[in-house]
Amino acid sequence: MKEVEVAGPRAIFFKIGSARIDDYGMVNIQLAAKILKANPDKKYKVAGYADKATGSASWNQKLSEKRAQGVYDALIKEGVSKDQLELVGFGGTANMFGKNYLNRVVILE
Template identity: 75%
Template sequence: MLAAKAMKANPDKKYKIAGYADKATGSARINQKLSEKRAKVVYDALVAEGVNPNQMEIIANGGTDNMFYNKKELNRVVILE
């Protein structure tokens, strides 16, 4: 995985793994849990590739304002910062 390779090459850098859910579907509580699960899947995959867990922070943004208007499926995303 390209992201894992870059992260391992920069062990002093910290990363945020931000999960999102579309605001149009589900309650706020469900979207919060869903966005956390999405981010955790990416976190677990990066750890499995050898990335130091201390380099990463999971952020669950729930059903925040949509980044992509009228394309709710595109708002179901995880962003690595």
């Protein structure tokens, strides 16, 4: 069997109102960090989102930014160069994946 590194998007999901990365999210971050470090010439976007169905627009903007910052910081801690990363928070979004709770996410692409 040959190991192949997949460079596709990664999703790290969050509980309502939280920017805390759980153990499942950390596994995804560690796997992504391995790929990012192996491709130092490529840039990636760390995009935070929130659930538009809950919270105000300003709260969701801050929460999406906190989520993105948390993933960004975790990637740096794993040894990824900050020069490879662009950080952005998109605030509350409606049904990117068909269910509101799935919008509580940071997508790394």
